[in-house]
Amino acid sequence: MGPVARINTDLVESASPTPVEEYRALNYGAGFIDRSDVGRLICRGEDALDLLNRLSTNELATLEIGSGAATVLTTNKGRIVDLLHVYQGEDRLTVFTSPGNQARVAEWIDFYTFVEDVLLEDRSIETAMLSLSGPGSTSLLDELTAGQTSLLGVLKRLSVDIAGVQSEVYRSDYLGSISYDIVVKAGDKDRLSAIFLDKGAVAVGADTVEAVRVERGIPAFGNELTEDYNPHEANLVHHVSFSKGCYIGQEVVARLQTYKKVSKFLVGLRWDGEDTATGSFLTHDGKRMGVVTSTARLPLTGEIVGLGYVRKEFVAEGKTVADESGNDVRVKVLV
Secondary structure, three states, X not given: OHHHHOOOOHHHHHOOOOHHHHHHHHHHOOEEEEOOOOEEEEEEOOOHHHHHHHHEOOOOOOOOXXXXXXXXXXXXXXXXXXXXXXXXXXXXXXXXXXXXXXXXXXXXXXXXXXXXXXXXXXXXXXXXXXXXXXXOHHHHHXXXXXXXXXXXXXXXXXXXXXXXXXXXXXXXXXXXXXXXXXXXXXXXXXXXXXXXXXXXXXXXXXXXXXXXXXXXXXXXXXXXXXXXXXXXXXXXXXXXXXXXXXXOOHHHHHHHHHHOOOOEEEEEEEEOOOOOOOOOEEEEOOEEEEEEXXXXXXXXXXXXXXXXXXXXXXXXXXXXXXXXXXXXXXXXXXX
16 A cells, blocks of 8 residues: 555556557557546335336346446437446446446436336436556556456456456457446545556557557447438447337337338548548539548558448448548448
């Protein structure tokens, strides 16, 4: 405890790794990310699990204590409200929403709550979420948790003391590689941040996180995940159960699956020239074939990558479309 006590938040502020160092940490080491903007809801009551199961796409009814699942809230037209991560506790459900979307999700759940025994609490302000991502994250956390972290499977949780800080550790793999989300009281945020940095984790900024997200083809709320799209189009069909009971939007989602009516899909994009603005259209032979939803420059190579939706006939590796500046854009299939 002594060495930890002398660490202060100046370490967090003074640490200024370059984007290349940040990128390498996420790919080869352990990157430290403040994800406190992720919404954190607690759902209690005898009917809590059943209600969320009836409101979203995945099978939640069979969740065991300590386990979680990703599931999509959809409108009655099968469009995306949010991608949630739901974890079963002994007396509660922990629900992670997309950043800044917890109020809307809470309102959505409340709208469909009638006589059910369900109590929803927003814990986003009184708690903080810090993440470690990259292949070195497990060994770093193992050192702080007496080897317990390496026992966690994907979408599993662990309650543990980290150097005197009571923590909830969630194996989320949210960046497409080994990733852990650690939820603590808001007042413990700076202390835990200093602990991670002292153990060698590299503080990673938002721009580098965004570049890695886009490079790895991970959709984000407000960009790829909006009510303009459905789970099939957004490559979220692996979070959809086609054998469970009814949920909001099920008929539309099931019909798209049965009759193969999906007309566009989310793909990766790589520019041969300069990138174009998010929201720009993609064309082929002068005809509109898609739209750009995210772009980023990779720190290591300077290459421009992006995400976007294109018509299904262009969902083929290496297929080429053009942006609004006439630059060639190559398609990368994500599934």
